Amino acid sequence: MSKPIPTQPGAGTASPPMPPAARWALASLSLSMLLSALGTSIANVGLPTLAQAFSASFQEVQWIVLAYLLAITTLIVGAGRLGDMLGRRRLLLAGISLFTAASLLCAAAPTLGLLVAARALQGLGAAVMMALTMAFVGETVPKARTGSAMGLLGTMSAVGTALGPSLGGVLIAGLGWRALFFVNLPLGLLALFLAWRHLPPDRAAGAEKTGKAGFDALGTLLLALALAAYALAVTLGRGSFGPLNIALLLAAALGAGLFVFTQSRVASPLLRLAMFRDRVLSASLVMNVLVATVMMATLVVGPFYLSRALGLGTAMVGLVLSVGPVISALSGVLAGRLVDRLGAPAMVAAGLAAMVAGSAALSVLPGLFGLAGYIAAIAVLTPGYQLFQAANNTAVMVDVPPDRRGVVSGLLNLSRNLGLITGASVMGAVFAFASAASDITAASPEAVAGGMRISFAVAAVLATTALALALASRALTARPSVPACPAPPRL
Template identity: 65%
Template sequence: MKPIVEEPRKAGHTKSASSIRWALASLSLSMLMPSLDTSIANVGLPTLARTFGASFQQVQWIVLAYLLAITTLIVSVGKLGDIFGRRRLLLIGISLFTLASLFCGIAPTLWLLLAARAFQGLGAAMMMALAIAMVGETVPKERTGSAMGLLGTMSAIGTTLGPSLGGILIASFGWETIFLVNVPLGIANFLLAACFLPADRRHRKVSQGRLDMIGTLLLALTLAAYALAMTIGHGSFGALNMGLLLATASGIALFAFTETKVKSPLLHLSMFHDRKLSTGLAMSTLVSTVIMATLVVGPFYLSRSLGFDAAHVGAIMSSGPLVSALTGVPAGRIVDRFGAQRVSMTGLVGMIVGLFLIVMLQGRFGAAGYIGPLVIVTANYALFQASNNTTIMKDINAEQRGVISGMLSLSRNLGLITGAAVMGAIFTFASGAADITAAHPEAVASGMQITFAVAALLIVGTLAIALAGSAYAKRAPLSEEAL
């Protein structure tokens, strides 16, 4: 397939700087709002349990329904954007997210709240996938890294801001406001997107295609089975988890078979022959798995081993996302200046150094012995994320930006879900305690060291993948027909 001339990208050069800034403001809000709602609801779970007279296991579905909707649908909505127009579908996503947020805030029962959260997740999937996809139509090619860094920054700000903003809103105005705060943001975002995002330029070959309904359903069910296998059971792995993983494996095989038989598949499996794409997606999943270790293991280590109270644990834990937020834009500019491949390698090496420092400095220098290496890890994670996203999205054909952007977001989500389960299980096993909340401080410290050593080795493996991909690219440059 020969690359289609990317006229929208050329048009980006003739736009005024003001128009580009306002367009980027809309894309930034489209990343901020979904990430904000990923974390803001967690702080409200105790209040919501009391309000609706529900158990903690029941209100956990307020978070899970949202994440499942994003994970299962993000590739499909990216494909829909390629077919029907990314700007048009992004406007629909912003509208759906905003309306669903309103219904979340006025929901009279838990079950209606869960339904509204699922629709909110659908809107979030549209916003996350299409915001990244539209970078190529909004900014000149040489500024792709900076734009990707900005979107990464907004995602980190949303994740960081969620718990503190949610706590303030609940204490001051009630739980409803953690959802209603999205309504004015959504209206402002819709107006910005409608006024400043570039109009859709439909590509004839894609727009004439149909959505692969069978493939879409199979992929959604497969991803849902995997996400549930990784999240239910509260850290234990039983027959239900095994059954869901077997269903996942069967779903993958059936989906791959189906995609070879339909006329207009959801995913062209041949695209995975492109080493740059397949390597980038694999690295994104592995790095996200490791990053989740800081969120899963960190609180237990800080509280059980170092003896910090909840307020200090929260403050220390926020240092990681805060560093990501502060370094995202500079990381993007570094990518534009020095090249994505070089910066990606640098980021991975920096993460390895930071993770091994966490292991070696255990028990030394108090909080500083943890915060310092954590800052190194997260700053280099920002470098990797900006460079890897740029590598994957920069030279993608305009007709496939939506679906590949969805795959990129999916790889990150799957890594986070896997990390929560796998890194949590390693930590529990390494600590040698059935109940980690009652484990001795020394056992928790030992478990932390082993978990982060494993995490460092995973990044070593990721670096090996990156080096192998780079060597392959030098031996056999990508064909113009790879995508």
């Protein structure tokens, strides 16, 4: 049956100071998170320049971004599992090294094909970095400061996302497109030095040392193929579903089914299916998908509303769109401290409540107050997202056994990525349908404003669903366990 909810370390009390060694270790993890987020956002602004440089179509240069995202999405769980088995420190050092070396290959690529291949290698390095940064928190930071550490990592992710477009534009204008990737070299070398110098050594692994555990290569391959098929299904065609998209979705469903089948039959599975009986983990993963879908709506719908409905110029649109990431960066550390002081379960609900209010405000306020209403709504939605992320990650990771931290961290990052790529497709389709326009770039301001209202009304429903799930999960886990039917252990 259900288990009692764990006491959140530090809840209701002042958190102890963080030791200097933990601060330096957290600095290395933060820089790793910054680099992986920067790699996602910095290349987008260069696509027009790259299309011209390689005499390629937009669909062809889009693979520069897609290869990176696909590598992260398909490999992040396997990277986390490898970290659990082989040692997180050595694998993180290898991931940072690969990311840095691949950045150099990207900058030197003579052809578009080689650039795409180098971006896939860079994505593999980023998958390792993203999977293991959160997993390392349990080994480097006092338990009572877990929320603050998660908040800082969320802040660095937001900084990387916000910095990418503006930094990329400056680099392209001054030094050319190759500078988009050269900029990672000094940052990557610094992250590598800090990680090598300050991260704790790997603990001697038990089962894998005695040969009782092995890496589930078949399960990893099936999961990667299923995730790749799904990611391609919802990204190819730019929102229009055709036979290829349907075939990819069917392949993804088949791959997922085969993956589940194999996981119940191998001696050392990539994912133990029993772990999903843990209500905290299962609810957190579903909420992560829903929340990421809501946040993607601001990136999909926001630019069209600001330019088409409000008539803002390109520079002003970029400035307004940067408000959300800036607020997110500023609120991340504070969100983590609130989690440490008030407890993760309460802050998950508070963050989701703020997201419900922010989504509803985005549906209503811009129509009443224009740009001021849009910014005011974003100022409610974004801190709620940061609070949810810090609390949700803390609630999951704080009690995970050391030998499963990598794979669980990978699952958290995977659920977020799946929400983002799903949101790009689903919320884009909702916006186009609600605007009643075959070509959204030529839709009237009134049609775009109507699409904005309906899209964020749908986002508010998704956020409300996540909030209801959080409250239901909290109520169920708060019930005392029945001795005759104990709860499954946290895995």
